[in-house]
Amino acid sequence: MFRCWETTAGKIPNKHMMQTSKPVSVSYTTMTEMVFPNDTNGLNGLMGGRLLYWMDIVAAITAQKHANAFVVTASVDNVSFSQPIKIGNVVTLKAKITRAFNSSMEVHIEVVAEDVPNRKVVESHRAFFTMVAVDLEGNKIRVPELVPETAEEKSLYESALRRRQLRLVLAGRMKPEDAHELKSIFDIKSK
Ligand SMILES: CC(C)(COP(=O)(O)OP(=O)(O)OC[C@H]1O[C@@H](n2cnc3c(N)ncnc32)[C@H](O)[C@@H]1OP(=O)(O)O)[C@@H](O)C(=O)NCCC(=O)NCCS
Numbered sequence: 001m002f003r004c005w006e007t008t009a010g011k012i013p014n015k016h017m018m019q020t021s022k023p024v025s026v027s028y029t030t031m032t033e034m035v036f037p038n039d040t041n042g043l044n045g046l047m048g049g050r051l052l053y054w055m056d057i058v059a060a061i062t063a064q065k066h067a068n069a070f071v072v073t074a075s076v077d078n079v080s081f082s083q084p085i086k087i088g089n090v091v092t093l094k095a096k097i098t099r100a101f102n103s104s105m106e107v108h109i110e111v112v113a114e115d116v117p118n119r120k121v122v123e124s125h126r127a128f129f130t131m132v133a134v135d136l137e138g139n140k141i142r143v144p145e146l147v148p149e150t151a152e153e154k155s156l157y158e159s160a161l162r163r164r165q166l167r168l169v170l171a172g173r174m175k176p177e178d179a180h181e182l183k184s185i186f187d188i189k190s191k
Pocket of ligand 1: 073074075101102103130132140167168171173
């Protein structure tokens with residue numbers, strides 16, 4: 001059961017609450033951290049779990065800004081750690097909503113690690129998080145639609161539907177035969 005706009009807006013007065021659509025820029029979030037010894041493994045590299053923790057926080061902030069509601073993490077897509085991030089590096093996480101569905105939002109996170117004294121910048125990781133808006137009782141809440149504006153935002157918006165179908169099929173929440181947009185990229189014919 002979705003809570004209606006009026007009920008939620010009544011509890012939490014906010015000028016964004018009644019908006020039924022929002023551009024990406026309203027919730028775009030960056031977060032910067034420095035890698036300290038307590039964040040590292042025995043090789044002085046950032047622990048993957050610490051990066052996932054930061055990613056989860058920035059995803060939650062971004063989704064909260066879009067939904068003006070509490071959010072929970074529903075899923076994290078295959079994160080791969082392509083480049084090690086070293087102690088002392090400055091890590092910037094840039095997060096944006098790529099598409100909002102009913103109660104869920106896909107958040108794209110880009111991670112850039114910087115060795116500031118040596119002027120070295122490494123674009124190290126990317127990931128998609130799915131966040132679901134909920135009220136204080138844990139009931140899911142309908143979120144505003146996302147309005148993509150730039151070419152990149154439009155491209156991420158288009159492909160988000162296929163990524164959603166893939167993760168729901170893998171989670172056993174959607175039948176493969178119902179994943180029409182996903183099937184179309186593999187040219188799989190329905191029986
Ligand atoms: C995520 C959660 C709210 C889904 O609740 P649910 O009762 O199963 O609700 P539904 O099946 O109706 O799914 C609600 C939304 O979540 C999405 N969703 C559910 N499971 C998902 C998954 N594995 N991957 C991506 N999206 C998922 C659904 O697609 C749906 O999106 P929509 O409303 O935009 O169409 C619920 O499973 C939950 O609270 N999980 C725990 C979250 C949490 O504690 N996270 C931190 C982990 S430590």
